Amino acid sequence: MERIARFCKVSRDRFAKDWAEAFPEDCAGLIDQIYESIELPRRATQGSAGYDFFAPVSFTLKPGETIKLPTGIRAWMEDGWVLMCFPRSGLGFKYRLQLNNTVGIIDSDYYDSDNEGHIFAKLTNDSNENRTVYVEAHTGFMQGIFTPFGITLDDEVCAVRNGGFGSTTQ
Numbered sequence: 001m002e003r004i005a006r007f008c009k010v011s012r013d014r015f016a017k018d019w020a021e022a023f024p025e026d027c028a029g030l031i032d033q034i035y036e037s038i039e040l041p042r043r044a045t046q047g048s049a050g051y052d053f054f055a056p057v058s059f060t061l062k063p064g065e066t067i068k069l070p071t072g073i074r075a076w077m078e079d080g081w082v083l084m085c086f087p088r089s090g091l092g093f094k095y096r097l098q099l100n101n102t103v104g105i106i107d108s109d110y111y112d113s114d115n116e117g118h119i120f121a122k123l124t125n126d127s128n129e130n131r132t133v134y135v136e137a138h139t140g141f142m143q144g145i146f147t148p149f150g151i152t153l154d155d156e157v158c159a160v161r162n163g164g165f166g167s168t169t170q
């Protein structure tokens with residue numbers, strides 16, 4: 001296996017800012033507890049392709065409900081690689097839990113963005129069977145898979161990223 005990436009936490013200040021925007025009702029003391037308990041993504045077995053992202057808090061989603069979840073995680077990776085994020089297979093299969101952008105694409109240059117490359121997950125329970133999803137804190141809810149990518153022969157891009165969602169098309 002090629003070792004091409006490393007997960008780490010965003011800074012405490014970055015996490016606190018992003019958490020307060022996503023969940024304005026939470027107090028600063030709770031944010032500190034959540035930040036301290038964040039677990040870095042990891043594979044479950046030697047044969048696992050995906051790195052499990054663990055829920056920083058417990059959450060419940062009724063059918064049709066959505067949550068925007070700051071993970072507290074960033075990913076450094078070598079050029080030529082991308083991290084693709086998907087719901088954990090069991091949650092997608094049992095509950096139709098979906099990422100709102102279907103597949104999260106984390107580019108290698110996202111790590112150095114102003115927001116420290118903070119990875120978010122916006123999840124929706126798209127159940128058509130009236131099933132409620134409950135995810136306990138510190139259990140896997142999303143998985144990330146690193147994969148190499150190529151570019152076209154005539155590619156001459158020299159722009160530099162500075163931001164997250166949609167920042168490369170502005």
